[in-house]
Structure formats: structure tokens, C-alpha cells
Amino acid sequence: MVATASLTTRPFRPHPPPSPPSPPPNLKKKKNLPACHADSHPYDPYDDAPDPKSIDLIWDGKTLDGWMSLDGKPVSGGWSAKDGTISLKNSIIRTGHIVTRREFGDFELSFEWRLAKGGNSGIKYLVRKYDDRSLGYEYQIYDPNGKPVEAKNSTASIYDLVAPNAKAKSHPTGQWNTAKIVVRKSRIEHWLNDEKVVDTQVGDEHWNRRIAESKFNDVPDFGKNTCGRIMLTDHGSDVDYRKFQFQSFYTNC
Numbered sequence: 001m002v003a004t005a006s007l008t009t010r011p012f013r014p015h016p017p018p019s020p021p022s023p024p025p026n027l028k029k030k031k032n033l034p035a036c037h038a039d040s041h042p043y044d045p046y047d048d049a050p051d052p053k054s055i056d057l058i059w060d061g062k063t064l065d066g067w068m069s070l071d072g073k074p075v076s077g078g079w080s081a082k083d084g085t086i087s088l089k090n091s092i093i094r095t096g097h098i099v100t101r102r103e104f105g106d107f108e109l110s111f112e113w114r115l116a117k118g119g120n121s122g123i124k125y126l127v128r129k130y131d132d133r134s135l136g137y138e139y140q141i142y143d144p145n146g147k148p149v150e151a152k153n154s155t156a157s158i159y160d161l162v163a164p165n166a167k168a169k170s171h172p173t174g175q176w177n178t179a180k181i182v183v184r185k186s187r188i189e190h191w192l193n194d195e196k197v198v199d200t201q202v203g204d205e206h207w208n209r210r211i212a213e214s215k216f217n218d219v220p221d222f223g224k225n226t227c228g229r230i231m232l233t234d235h236g237s238d239v240d241y242r243k244f245q246f247q248s249f250y251t252n253c
Contacts, residue, residue, distance in 0.1 A: 057102050058230065059086070059244045067098045067232070070134055078234075085242040088121075088234060099127060099134065099229040103253040109230070110180040110191075110245040117173045118145035119237030122159060125181060126228035130219050136228055137161070139181050139190055141239065143173055152214075156192040160214045164190065164197035176242075184249070227253030 058066045061084050064075040077095030080087050088095065107125075115121055120142050127136035138159035142149065151163035155170050156179070171177050171193065180191035190198035201207060202223070216222040232241070 057104075057248065058100050058246050064098070066101055068101050069095075070097055070099060079232075085240055086232065086244075087238075087240045088232070089238050090234070090236055094236065095234055097124075097134065097231050097233050099231045101229075103227045103229050104248050105227045105253050106184050106249040108180065108182050108184075108245075108247045110178070110243070111241050112176045112178050112243045113141055114174065114176050114240045115141055115143050116238040117143060119143050119239060120235040121237050121239040122233045122235070123181065124231035124233060125183065126223065126225055127231045128225050128228045130222070133219075134229075134231065135216070135219060135222065136231065137188065137223060138233070139179065143170075145173075156190050156197045158188060158190065158198055158200070160216070161210045162188075162198050162200050164192065167195040168192050168197040169195075 060066065062081060064079060064081050064086070067075050067079075069075060075095075075098050077093045078089045079095050079098055080089070104125075109123075109125075111123075113121075122138045122140045122142075124136040124138045127134050140153060140155055140157045140159040142153065142155050144154075151157065152160055154164065154168070156164040156168045169192070178191075178193050180189070182189035182191075186202045188198065188200055188202055189196055211217060211222055
């Protein structure tokens with residue numbers, strides 16, 4: 001007699017559905033995001049994702065609808081938008097600074113600028129209110145017109161904080177210069193005429209020492225915000241801007 005093995009009937013278990021594909025490595029979610037990187041962003045679920053409509057938030061190429069005065073009123077006076085150029089003519093009227101209606105966190109902003117002889121201007125970013133003052137980091141634009149100027153206050157510096165390197169060379173007065181500001185993950189870059197002239201870490205001990213040695217040393221928590229407005233400054237000089245290219249990254253500012 002041949003022995004036969006007993007067979008045990010096992011219950012049927014269907015295979016689990018396949019897991020959804022993982023996002024590309026450069027789009028994976030990051031942990032412990034700051035407040036302006038909340039998961040409720042309306043256009044993309046992953047960190048570092050660019051907003052394809054960023055440029056529309058600051059410049060439509062025709063109007064200053066994306067900007068306002070410091071008291072929230074529509075832009076008027078010496079600021080104008082015409083033929084793809086934003087201009088400030090202080091020979092018309094002293095207007096004051098203007099800021100974006102929206103706040104931004106990480107971003108890249110490229111533009112061209114042209115400054116009057118002996119002029120002083122700049123673009124500030126991560127701007128917020130400190131009591132009665134609107135302050136932020138500044139891409140300095142300055143023509144010393146033969147006068148001595150401290151390096152950390154020269155063109156393309158982070159004004160009064162970081163001097164540009166030796167590659168920072170402006171074109172002669174009246175000519176257009178290219179520029180770029182990059183704010184990404186606690187780092188700031190300033191570019192001038194296709195040269196990276198500032199590349200610095202924000203928030204470390206060295207950075208805090210720079211602030212302590214600057215004109216901002218009496219401003220509590222200066223620059224610690226991760227969201228803020230962009231400002232076109234009015235320092236009393238005629239200045240023109242054009243060819244804005246703006247990319248805002250995943251923020252919920």
C-alpha cells in the first residue's frame with residue numbers, strides 16, 4: 001500500500017495592488033519644512049517644484065498691478081511701466097518704495113537694470129515689517145561716481161552684509177547690466193553680468209556676526225523670516241528695470 005500525503009487547502013489571498021511610483025529624487029517630499037513650505041500648496045505636492053505662473057505674480061510686462069505702495073495703495077507718481085520696462089523717474093515726483101502684493105519664499109529673479117549717473121537704488125527681498133520699517137536683504141545698485149564706497153555697500157552686494165567678489169564689474173553708466181538673485185534653502189546668490197559675485201549661507205554663526213556688525217544690528221530677528229515681499233527701492237535716483245524672469249518655488253507664503 002502506497003502512503004499518500006494529505007493536502008491542506010489554504011484560503012485564497014489576492015495579491016496587493018502595486019504601489020504608486022515614487023516621485024523623481026529631486027521632487028521627493030522633505031521633512032521638517034519651514035512654515036512657508038506647507039503641504040497645502042495649490043499647484044504641486046512636492047518640495048522644490050516651481051510655480052509655472054510665477055512671473056505673472058510680479059510682472060505682466062505691461063502694468064504694475066502686481067505691485068503696491070508700502071501702505072497698500074496702487075502704484076502712482078514716478079513709477080511707470082511701458083514697453084516691457086519698469087522705470088522710476090524722480091524728476092517727476094518722489095514716489096517711495098513699491099513692493100509685490102504677494103509674499104515669496106525661495107525664488108530666482110533675473111533682470112536687467114540701468115541706473116542714472118551717481119545714482120543709488122536696489123531690489124530688496126524677504127521684506128517684512130519691523131515696527132514702522134519695511135526691511136529685507138538688498139541687491140545693491142550703486143554708482144559711486146568716483147567717490148569711495150565700502151565693498152559691502154557696492155553694486156551687487158547684499159547691502160551692508162556681504163561684499164561681492166572681484167568679478168563684480170558694472171557696465172558704464174547708462175548701459176544695461178544683467179543681474180540675478182537666488183534664494184534657495186538658506187543660501188543666497190547674487191549675479192552681475194553673468195558672474196556669480198555673492199554666494200553665502202544664511203543663519204549660521206558667521207552670518208549672525210555679519211548682522212551684528214551691520215546697520216541692522218538693532219533690529220530684532222532681522223532676516224529670520226522665510227517669506228517676504230520683493231521691493232523696488234526709491235533712493236532718489238532714476239532707475240530702469242526690464243527683462244524680468246521670475247521663478248517662485250514651492251511655498252505657502
